[in-house]
Amino acid sequence: MTQLLLRPNIELEPKALAIGGRRLEILCVKNLEPLISELEAEGRQEIAHFPFWVKIWEASIVLTDWLVHTGLDNNQEILEIGAGMGITGLFLGAFGHRVTLTDNHADALALMEKNAAHNKIETVRVSDLDWHKPNTDETWDIICGSELIYRKSDVDPVIEILKKKLKSGGKAYLAHDIARMSMMEFLMEAEKEFDLSHKGMAFTGMGEKKQIVIHTLKHKA
Incomplete structure (x- = not known):
């Protein structure tokens, strides 16, 4: 791995997290205040600039547990x-699965590398x-994500990512809190291109x- 570095004002603390019978020690941002203060000083207080990457979302825990128990093939490539x-x-x-973790925030990328190591x-x-502006020609057997859509402007780009990066016969798994109404427009657009099924789970x-x-x-047949 390359050695991406977190900014020095980001202090971390370890938190134990167990999913599917496996326990990891996840390094988390200890204090969100420096990041919020920085955004305020830059005049970027709208929701689009909130550092969503610092939170362990309930949807990601549920999605992880569900995927772990679906019996995924270890030969599949996951994005x-x-x-x-x-x-x-x-x-x-x-x-043991081969996974590519992606984001578009430098601190998030650095923290994922740090947690993997x-x-x-x-x-x-x-x-x-x-x-x-996707910068890769790769395709994957499985694409997953949690709490992805917060802005209308993200709907079409995410659909395009799924269309172009999901292999034929592959599946995408997206999870969100049922109260997150921002996913509804995405789902209405996605059903034009994909066959969809849905499963509700409690956390x-x-x-x-x-x-x-x-x-x-x-992908539709």
């Missing part, structure tokens, strides 16, 4: 888009991927219960 903390890809890598996961690689933790939906997409 995680908008990976953020890279929870799904890191755990799949820990189970910290947990001695050798089957993952980390790569920059801008949905609006209970931190004193609250959330309903997570996992969407499976595959």
